[in-house]
Amino acid sequence: xxGVTQTPKHLITATGQRVTLRCSPxxxxxxxxxxxxxxxxxxxxxxxxxxxxxxxxxxxxxRFSAQQFPDLxxxxxxxxxxxxxxxxxxxxxxxxxxxxxxxxxxxxxxVV
Amino acid sequence: xxxxxxxPQSLIILEGKNCTLQCNYTVSPFSNLRWYKQDTxxxxxxxxxxxxxxxxxxxxxxxxxxxADTKQSSLHITASQLSDSASYIxxxxxxxxxxxxxxxxxxxxxxxx
Numbered sequence: 001x002x003g004v005t006q007t008p009k010h011l012i013t014a015t016g017q018r019v020t021l022r023c024s025p026x027x028x029x030x031x032x033x034x035x036x037x038x039x040x041x042x043x044x045x046x047x048x049x050x051x052x053x054x055x056x057x058x059x060x061x062x063r064f065s066a067q068q069f070p071d072l073x074x075x076x077x078x079x080x081x082x083x084x085x086x087x088x089x090x091x092x093x094x095x096x097x098x099x100x101x102x103x104x105x106x107x108x109x110x111v112v
Numbered sequence: 113x114x115x116x117x118x119x120p121q122s123l124i125i126l127e128g129k130n131c132t133l134q135c136n137y138t139v140s141p142f143s144n145l146r147w148y149k150q151d152t153x154x155x156x157x158x159x160x161x162x163x164x165x166x167x168x169x170x171x172x173x174x175x176x177x178x179x180a181d182t183k184q185s186s187l188h189i190t191a192s193q194l195s196d197s198a199s200y201i202x203x204x205x206x207x208x209x210x211x212x213x214x215x216x217x218x219x220x221x222x223x224x225x
Binding site: 002004035041042043044045088090092100101102103104105106108 | 153
């Protein structure tokens with residue numbers, strides 16, 4: 001157990017729907033990062049939050065949004081889902097941006 | 113454009129053998145370089161992290177090297193085990209307010225008995 005908790009582990013939904021992925025960072029970690037990994041693809045950085053504030057944005061679609069709450073857990077909202085959004089979505093946390101990340105076990109999203 | 117290139121894309125070795133994975137990057141200004149191991153369907157697990165001034169860092173049978181002048185890193189695995197079968201990902205971060213990381217595509221390693 002890495003200490004980073006992601007729920008749900010698996011999610012199957014239809015095109016056009018909206019889903020919310022949840023991440024609880026390791027105790028004491030203020031930064032939360034979201035990544036997307038499509039089949040046989042590398043990890044794509046989506047967005048980073050630090051202590052409740054958005055810190056950096058990567059290749060995140062406008063249909064996707066995220067937030068970090070006062071208790072430091074984070075949610076990634078994916079809307080108007082398309083087949084191509086099927087992927088593993090990972091959350092990672094760190095104490096600060098200069099330290100290594102700790103990844104969660106991911107949420108596997110399947111859009112049918 | 114910041115890029116991280118890894119080679120080979122895939123590698124098959126016999127149990128007990130050594131292997132070396134390569135990572136070349138064009139990320140600038142450099143902050144740190146990390147190697148991760150990712151088992152299929154699982155989250156990546158950190159193996160090593162190196163800053164500009166570090167040339168070598170070991171973690172058990174894993175040894176990472178960094179040449180900041182040539183912008184190259186390698187990950188050497190000694191006496192491979194079946195459990196080493198995984199994807200190995202090189203990640204380079206830039207200096208700056210957000211330290212946005214750039215991920216390599218990974219090297220898929222298969223260790224056969």
